[in-house]
Amino acid sequence: xxxxxxxxxxxxxxxxxxxxTLGELQSAIEDVTGVQASEQRLSEDQNLLKPxxxxxxxxxxxxxxxxxxxxxxxxxxFERDVPAATRKSCFEERAFxxxxxVAEMIAKQTRIxxxxxxxxxxxxxxxxxxxxxxxxxxxxxxFSIKRxxxxxxxxxxxxxxxxxxxxxPPQDGSKDDVLVHAEGTEELxxxxxxxxxxxxxxxxxxxxxxxxxxxxxxSTKELCDMAAMQAEHGDHFVTAVVSLFHTDEGTDxxxxxxxxxxxxxxxxxEGWFQLDEDERRFCGAATLRDPREPEKKxxxxxxxxxxxxxDNEWFLCPVKILDHEGLMTSDFAVENRLTAWxxxxxxxxxxxxxxxxxxxxxxxxxxxxxxxxxxxMDANDIACIxxxxxxxxxxxxxxxxxIESLAGM
Numbered sequence: 001x002x003x004x005x006x007x008x009x010x011x012x013x014x015x016x017x018x019x020x021t022l023g024e025l026q027s028a029i030e031d032v033t034g035v036q037a038s039e040q041r042l043s044e045d046q047n048l049l050k051p052x053x054x055x056x057x058x059x060x061x062x063x064x065x066x067x068x069x070x071x072x073x074x075x076x077x078f079e080r081d082v083p084a085a086t087r088k089s090c091f092e093e094r095a096f097x098x099x100x101x102v103a104e105m106i107a108k109q110t111r112i113x114x115x116x117x118x119x120x121x122x123x124x125x126x127x128x129x130x131x132x133x134x135x136x137x138x139x140x141x142x143f144s145i146k147r148x149x150x151x152x153x154x155x156x157x158x159x160x161x162x163x164x165x166x167x168x169p170p171q172d173g174s175k176d177d178v179l180v181h182a183e184g185t186e187e188l189x190x191x192x193x194x195x196x197x198x199x200x201x202x203x204x205x206x207x208x209x210x211x212x213x214x215x216x217x218x219s220t221k222e223l224c225d226m227a228a229m230q231a232e233h234g235d236h237f238v239t240a241v242v243s244l245f246h247t248d249e250g251t252d253x254x255x256x257x258x259x260x261x262x263x264x265x266x267x268x269x270e271g272w273f274q275l276d277e278d279e280r281r282f283c284g285a286a287t288l289r290d291p292r293e294p295e296k297k298x299x300x301x302x303x304x305x306x307x308x309x310x311d312n313e314w315f316l317c318p319v320k321i322l323d324h325e326g327l328m329t330s331d332f333a334v335e336n337r338l339t340a341w342x343x344x345x346x347x348x349x350x351x352x353x354x355x356x357x358x359x360x361x362x363x364x365x366x367x368x369x370x371x372x373x374x375x376x377m378d379a380n381d382i383a384c385i386x387x388x389x390x391x392x393x394x395x396x397x398x399x400x401x402x403i404e405s406l407a408g409m
Contacts, residue, residue: 001068005029008049009080022063029074041075048073110290111301112310115261118317119235121159123204123257125151127323129166132330133206134242134253136337143211143244145173148180151204152195152365155236161203164326165365167191170336175210177221187335190372193379194365197386198328205229206240216284216312217241218258220273223286223312226260227268235262238319257319264315272299285311327392332367341370347407358400363389374406 003025005012014028026037042060047053054075066072137147148171153163169182182188195201207222218226218241230237241256260268267273271291288308290299298306302314331352333345346367353361362368362385372382381399388395 001066003066004069004071005033005074006046006049006071007033007074007076007080018068020063022060025063025066025072033074033080035074035076035080039076043073043075044071046073048075109301110267110299112314113263114314115263115317118238118259118319119159119262120155120161120238120257120259120319122320122322123161123163123238123240124322124324125163125240125255126153126165126326126328126330128325128330129163129328130255130323132334133166133168133208134255136334137208137242138244138253140337140339141173143208145175146178146208146210147171147173148178148205148207150182150191150202151206151238151240152191152200153203154200155203155234159236161236161238162324162326163204164198164200165328165330166206167365167369168334168336175212178207187369187373190369190382194368194372194382194386197383198390202233203236204238204240206242208242209244211244214284217256218284218312218316220283220286220312223260223264223315224268224273226258227265227273230260230265231269240321255321257321259317259319260315261317284313285309286315327363327389329364330366332364332370334366335369343407346370346403347409350404350407350409357394359388359392359394362395362403363392371403371406376402376406 001016001018001020003014003016005014012032014025014032016025016028020028023037026040026042029035029040029042030037041048041054043057044060044065045057048057048059060072133149137143141147147168149166149168151163152165152167153161155161169180169188170185171181172179192202205226226239229239237259239258241254241258243254243256245252245254267288272288273286274289274291274294286309288300288310290296293299298308300307300310302310332349333339333341335341349364349367350361368382368386368389371377371385377385381402385395385399388399
């Protein structure tokens with residue numbers, strides 16, 4: 001049990017077993033306070049600490065009646081330095097007489113400010129890859145659940161991002177959230193190798209929002225995911241959002257691109273976004289807490305007002321979105337969907353493209369990933385095929401025969 005111990009120097013707590021004897025209590029007090037048992041005067045009467053009343057107080061003779069949370073008063077004949085029971089704020093810990101200029105005061109405040117321009121100047125998504133993703137979320141799952149993918153491509157020094165393919169990892173989606181099972185998997189390792197051989201890297205993240213009604217652009221959970229990925233992958237990392245909008249003429253599929261502000265990424269990394277899961281998923285405003293002073297109720301300033309609630313749009317930077325036709329296509333069946341992904345799809349793909357140069361038939365990321373997971377193809381084979389695709393050189397008749405045999409042709 002915990003016994004609260006009040007002395008003239010402060011409040012402390014002593015832990016003893018239930019039913020402890022007076023000697024055991026005194027020993028525990030000595031361990032905590034350093035006051036020897038012979039110098040301890042204990043009582044349940046607070047008058048023990050009053051000089052004029054101390055001699056009239058009945059001292060503690062046993063621990064009978066003490067229970068968890070009981071208050072015991074301790075008197076001794078010297079002074080001690082007892083640590084404060086609660087941590088002082090930065091303001092309280094200042095030296096007496098310390099002054100602060102207006103400029104210094106403003107510098108110590110956390111002001112939420114809009115970022116005028118995103119670090120990513122533009123993002124151009126390969127049109128076959130974008131179309132394959134939006135067709136599936138629109139026609140395949142009808143925007144009933146969220147779905148996401150990793151975008152691979154290049155970025156230049158001016159912040160222009162060019163996406164060449166979209167990898168859709170294993171995932172469990174619902175109308176409100178999507179749980180990705182990718183990091184550390186063998187499949188993601190193969191994706192990274194293929195991308196590297198093509199001279200590409202992960203440059204963005206794409207996700208679809210469900211058709212559920214909402215009154216915000218990005219939820220707090222989505223914002224936190226953006227901030228974490230930007231911190232991991234770099235300042236030019238971009239997020240594309242695919243959503244369904246209802247109009248008088250029908251429905252429209254919208255592609256939009258965003259980055260979170262540098263301030264948002266910094267606050268997220270410092271632990272300001274401390275909120276429950278329901279708020280992270282279903283809310284378009286974030287509740288912020290200063291991890292240095294968590295008791296502070298309104299830790300930020302927005303538009304000149306102290307608050308703890310910030311609309312997520314303050315943390316968003318829109319990014320110009322473009323499209324292009326790249327080297328890779330997205331005609332082959334896409335991995336980790338509810339649709340089939342096997343030798344039947346390989347045969348259909350080869351048959352459909354039999355009039356094209358074989359290297360063009362192979363210029364499809366989803367096909368390259370499928371081949372990399374086939375036990376009849378080793379890492380060297382895949383490296384040769386991907387390098388042939390990168391240079392648009394024929395990989396050789398031998399690989400054509402092997403791949404056609406895998407398809408049963």
